[in-house]
Amino acid sequence: MSTDAVLRVRNLSVGFRIPGGSMQAVDAISFDLRHGETLGLVGESGSGKTLTSLALLRLLESPPAEFSADHVTFEGRDLQSLPEAEMADLRGARLSMIFQEPMTSLNPLMSIGRQIDEPLVRHLGLNHRAARHRTLELLARVGIPRPEAAAQSYPHQLSGGMRQRVMIAIALACRPAVLIADEPTTALDVTIQAQILELLRELQDELGTAILLITHDLAVIAEAAHRVAVMYAGRIVETGPVAQLFRAPLHPYTEGLLRSIPRIARIREAELPEIPGVVPAPGTLPPGCAFAARCAFAAPKCIAERPTLAPTGTDREVACWNPRNG
Amino acid sequence: MADLLEIHGLRTHFPVLSKLLRRRIGTVRAVDGVDLSVRPGAVLGVVGESGSGKTTLGKTILRLIEPTDGSITFEGRDITHLPPADMLALRARMQIVFQDPMSSLNPRMTIGRILAAPFEIHRVAKGTDLKDRVADLLRLVGLPAEAAHRYPHEFSGGQRQRVGIARALALRPALIIGDEPVSALDVSIQAQILNLLKRLQAEMGLTYILISHNLGVVSHICDEVAVMYLGRVVERGTREAIFFDPKHPYTEALLAAVPMPDPGTRRAHIPLTGDVPSPAHPPTGCAFHPRCPKAMPRCAIEAPRPATFAGGHVVACHLHAE
Numbered sequence: 123m124s125t126d127a128v129l130r131v132r133n134l135s136v137g138f139r140i141p142g143g144s145m146q147a148v149d150a151i152s153f154d155l156r157h158g159e160t161l162g163l164v165g166e167s168g169s170g171k172t173l174t175s176l177a178l179l180r181l182l183e184s185p186p187a188e189f190s191a192d193h194v195t196f197e198g199r200d201l202q203s204l205p206e207a208e209m210a211d212l213r214g215a216r217l218s219m220i221f222q223e224p225m226t227s228l229n230p231l232m233s234i235g236r237q238i239d240e241p242l243v244r245h246l247g248l249n250h251r252a253a254r255h256r257t258l259e260l261l262a263r264v265g266i267p268r269p270e271a272a273a274q275s276y277p278h279q280l281s282g283g284m285r286q287r288v289m290i291a292i293a294l295a296c297r298p299a300v301l302i303a304d305e306p307t308t309a310l311d312v313t314i315q316a317q318i319l320e321l322l323r324e325l326q327d328e329l330g331t332a333i334l335l336i337t338h339d340l341a342v343i344a345e346a347a348h349r350v351a352v353m354y355a356g357r358i359v360e361t362g363p364v365a366q367l368f369r370a371p372l373h374p375y376t377e378g379l380l381r382s383i384p385r386i387a388r389i390r391e392a393e394l395p396e397i398p399g400v401v402p403a404p405g406t407l408p409p410g411c412a413f414a415a416r417c418a419f420a421a422p423k424c425i426a427e428r429p430t431l432a433p434t435g436t437d438r439e440v441a442c443w444n445p446r447n448g
Numbered sequence: 449m450a451d452l453l454e455i456h457g458l459r460t461h462f463p464v465l466s467k468l469l470r471r472r473i474g475t476v477r478a479v480d481g482v483d484l485s486v487r488p489g490a491v492l493g494v495v496g497e498s499g500s501g502k503t504t505l506g507k508t509i510l511r512l513i514e515p516t517d518g519s520i521t522f523e524g525r526d527i528t529h530l531p532p533a534d535m536l537a538l539r540a541r542m543q544i545v546f547q548d549p550m551s552s553l554n555p556r557m558t559i560g561r562i563l564a565a566p567f568e569i570h571r572v573a574k575g576t577d578l579k580d581r582v583a584d585l586l587r588l589v590g591l592p593a594e595a596a597h598r599y600p601h602e603f604s605g606g607q608r609q610r611v612g613i614a615r616a617l618a619l620r621p622a623l624i625i626g627d628e629p630v631s632a633l634d635v636s637i638q639a640q641i642l643n644l645l646k647r648l649q650a651e652m653g654l655t656y657i658l659i660s661h662n663l664g665v666v667s668h669i670c671d672e673v674a675v676m677y678l679g680r681v682v683e684r685g686t687r688e689a690i691f692f693d694p695k696h697p698y699t700e701a702l703l704a705a706v707p708m709p710d711p712g713t714r715r716a717h718i719p720l721t722g723d724v725p726s727p728a729h730p731p732t733g734c735a736f737h738p739r740c741p742k743a744m745p746r747c748a749i750e751a752p753r754p755a756t757f758a759g760g761h762v763v764a765c766h767l768h769a770e
Contacts, residue, residue, distance in 0.1 A: 166634035167605075281723045282498075311497035311661065313720045316705040338634065341664075341707035364711045382639035383709050384668035386691055393643050394668065397636035400604050 127154035128299050128332050129178070132192040136173045139186055145405040147173050148189075149356040152431065155300060160326065160333040162347030162364070164340060166379075168401055170356040171336045175302045178334075179219060180209050197299060215245035218298035222305035224285035228277040234261075235273030238292050245296045260291040264321060283314035290321065297329050304336040319346045340383060344368055349437075352376050355401055355412035358431055362438035370447040372440040375413045377447075411442070419444045450524060451485040452622060452655050453509065458482045458518035460501075460508045464728055476728045478504040480679035481518070483754070486672075488622070491649065491656040493670030493687075495663060495702070499724050501679040502659045506625045509657070510542055511535060523622065540570055543616035547628035549608035553600040559586075559611055560596030566618035585614040589644060606637035613644065617652070625657045630665060642669055663706050667691050675699045678727055678735040681754075685761035695763040697742045734766065742767060 136148035148170040155161050165171045176182045177189045180201065194201040196217060201209065213219075221227050229237060235257055242253040254273070261269035264287040277285055286306060293301055303322070307315035323346065326333060335347055343350050344364060351361040352373065360373040371377040378397040399416040408414060414424040423443050431441040459481055464474035478501045486492045494502045507513040509520055511527065519528045527538060546552040553562055563582045567573040573581050583593055589610040600608055609629065616624050626645070630638040646669060649656060660666050666673060667687060674684040675698065683696040694700050701720040722739050725731055731738050737747035746766055754762045755770040 166636065283723055311724070312663075312705040312707075313497060313701060314723065315707070317721070319707075339707070340635070341709040344709050344711040345707040368709065368711050379636060380709065382636050384639070384642065384662075384664040385709065386664055386667040386703070386706065388688070388692060390668055393646070394639040396639045396643060398640075400606065400637070401634075 126157060127195075128157050128197060129155035129334070130193070130195040131155075131178070132194075134174065134177060134189065134191040134194060136170070136177045136182065136187060136189045139188065140405070143405070144188065146407075147356050147404055148177065149407075151353070151356075151358045153351050153358060153361065155332050155334055156349075158326070158330045158332055159348045160322075160335050160346055162343035162350040163334060163336045163353060164338065164343050164350055165353030166338055166401060168355070168404065169353040171338075171353050172304055174353075175219070175304050175334065175336055178302065179213060179217065180206075211245070214241045214293070215296040216299050217302070218293040218296070218300070219302040219304070220286070220289045220293045220306050222308050224282070224289045225277060227289060228285060230277050232276075233273065234275055234277065234280070234288050238273075238288070238295060241292060241295045256295070257291075260295055261288075263325075264288070264291045264294075265317070266291075282310055283317065286310065286314075286318055287321070290318070290325070294325055294329065294331065298331055300332050300334065302334045302336070305338070306335070307342060308337065308339070315342070322346065340368075340380060352379070355407060356404065357412060357441065358439075359413065359442070360438075360440045361431070366436075366438065372434065372438065372445040372447060373413075373442050374417045374419050374444075374446055378416075419446070451521075452488040452523060453484075453486040453657075454519075454521040455482055455484045455509065456519045456521075458484075458505070458508060458520065459516045460504050460513055461516040474728050476726075477679045477730060478727055479508055479515075480727075480730075482676075482679075482681050484674055484681065484684070486623070486655055486657060488655055489649075489653055490672060491658060491670045493666035493673040494657060494659045494676060495661065495666055495673060496676035497661065497702075497724050499678070499727055500676040501727065502676050503627055505676070506544065506627050506657060506659050510539075510544055510625060512544070536570075540566075540619040541621050542623040542625070543619075543621040545609075545612050545616050545624060545626045545629045547631050549605070549612040550600060553608060553611060553615075555600050558597055558599055559591075559603075562600075562611065563596070563614055563618060566615060570619060572619070581618070585618060588617065588648070589614045604637070605633050606640060609633065609641050610644065613641075613648070617648065620652070621654070623655045623657070625659065627659045628661070629658070631660065631662065638665070645669065663691075663703065675702065678725065678730050680735065680764065681762075682736065682765070683761075683763045685757075686759060689759060689761045693761075695757075695761070695768045696736075696765045697740050697767070698736045701739075701741070734764075 132152045133150040135150050137144045137146045163171050238257040239253040242248045242256055258269045261272050266272045266287055307318050347364050349363050350367055351358050354375050360376050371380055381395040397416055410425045410427050411429055414420040429441045429443050431439050433439050458479055460479040462476040463472045466473045496502045508515050519526055560582055563585050564578055567578055567581055582596055586593055586595055591610050630641050658670055670687055672686055673690040674681045677698050683699045720739055733749050734747045734752050737743040752764045752766045754764040755768055756762050
């Protein structure tokens with residue numbers, strides 16, 4: 123894994139115009155996705171992680187969405203200024219994606235085989251016979267039994283796990299440099315989740331694809347990501363390599379989140395440590411740190427002044443005036 | 449002490465009807481011969497993947513779905529065939545909390561009216577007494593008194609689940625069945641609700657059946673655990689037995705598949721291939737045998753009988769005969 127970035131995001135913001143003003147859902151976030159790595163983007167509902175992925179792919183309708191960034195550089199090109207036709211050439215080819223519910227991403231009226239043929243014809247210029255040959259290889263590669271029969275079938279005839287395998291086959295058909303995976307295993311049972319995460323890991327090793335793994339599940343991050351960025355209320359509050367961040371979280375929110383997960387342990391805690399309160403509603407963020415109202419370590423400065431994400435230690439960043447374990 | 453709830457040979461089957469003439473062409477065996485018992489004050493976890501029948505089991509116990517066969521004994525009384533009029537009185541004693549409070553709370557009713565409904569239906573309170581009881585319920589689950597005047601959509605998911613719990617507690621039930629009560633919640637809110645459920649259980653002497661696919665949640669709150677696969681309980685026992693001395697290969701595989709929020713703790717990986725088969729066409733013999741890494745020829749032919757080991761640890765697997 124080299125350390126140069128295949129996707130570089132600087133001060134990306136996504137807002138929505140609402141009656142009487144605008145609401146900032148993603149608030150000037152910056153991160154790098156490095157060649158061949160899996161970067162986990164983790165956060166609770168409303169943290170802005172899905173909007174981030176949709177903004178990167180330019181899949182948000184604008185208006186109502188408004189986005190801005192200093193730059194979003196993918197393989198040396200700024201995605202913001204790219205004409206839509208060139209963006210469409212990238213999407214599904216060099217820059218690919220899978221979503222939580224494959225049933226809503228797959229076309230219910232088109233056979234599985236044709237849906238995988240499509241990007242091969244569209245992006246790689248294969249003829250139909252060559253595309254189908256490659257489709258059957260891909261179906262076998264993602265672990266679908268009897269690829270010929272599967273290619274003839276329709277999405278509703280497959281289980282959730284099989285449908286997600288089909289999505290992965292489509293997404294990886296053109297050997298993308300970057301795969302954005304938004305909650306790819308959230309709708310699946312744990313035994314199927316384990317299979318899908320394993321498959322993504324193998325394919326990443328084979329193709330060198332960098333994965334932006336978006337999830338609410340810290341356990342999935344621990345298992346599948348190399349580095350992690352933690353989002354809270356539209357901002358990235360902490361980043362770092364998975365092992366270090368989980369062992370010694372710097373931001374009190376990360377620490378609280380990790381402690382509140384019920385673990386399978388011989389001796390159980392009488393009470394789970396809670397994070398009191400709820401995430402502030404978008405548009406009601408305080409001037410300072412968005413987490414200050416729920417933070418046990420908040421000082422007057424935290425309420426008044428917003429901390430910026432700043433490097434600390436080896437390969438870590440935190441946005442906090444009073445970091446933990448620091 | 450006698451068990452609060454005893455289930456014997458419980459089956460809930462659904463007909464599969466043909467598209468055109470609605471003729472019966474098959475049967476989904478959602479719950480297919482379940483034996484369980486719950487002591488008063490205990491928390492039983494029911495775990496399993498989608499299609500294992502855990503939700504149908506919960507609804508059948510409450511007779512929200514009618515059983516096909518078997519018996520349900522609650523507080524010493526056989527309720528399997530109780531007529532609807534008697535069921536109403538019984539519902540005060542056994543309640544359910546659903547996964548998604550938004551779809552189980554009437555959006556057109558204030559929280560106050562939602563919480564008053566159980567008292568009105570069972571004619572136990574009215575007037576100022578009713579108002580006081582609603583206020584007590586709100587306090588019990590940690591909601592402000594003014595919540596009574598607001599509507600479900602004005603609350604967050606965690607607060608709505610508190611309303612769902614308050615409603616279930618209204619008539620002081622003995623048993624609460626929680627069907628994935630924290631699955632729709634964010635992890636920081638999930639911890640708040642789990643702590644609330646635990647505190648209420650201790651304070652009110654409640655008995656819970658917690659249906660969940662989240663093994664971390666189950667290990668945190670349950671005293672006993674039943675593992676379901678395709679409508680049957682394949683293993684049950686104490687929390688310690690199921691999580692730290694599992695005997696059934698399915699339980700082992702399920703535990704191995706749970707991702708841990710601790711990087712580097714690579715567990716022995718037991719690869720479980722394939723999907724859960726359809727409960728309309730369950731495999732012969734042991735239903736788990738097509739996916740079982742330890743399957744023997746016998747497993748395809750003969751369904752294993754449950755064998756009981758020390759500490760009431762019950763396993764239905766040919767590898768573990770008595």
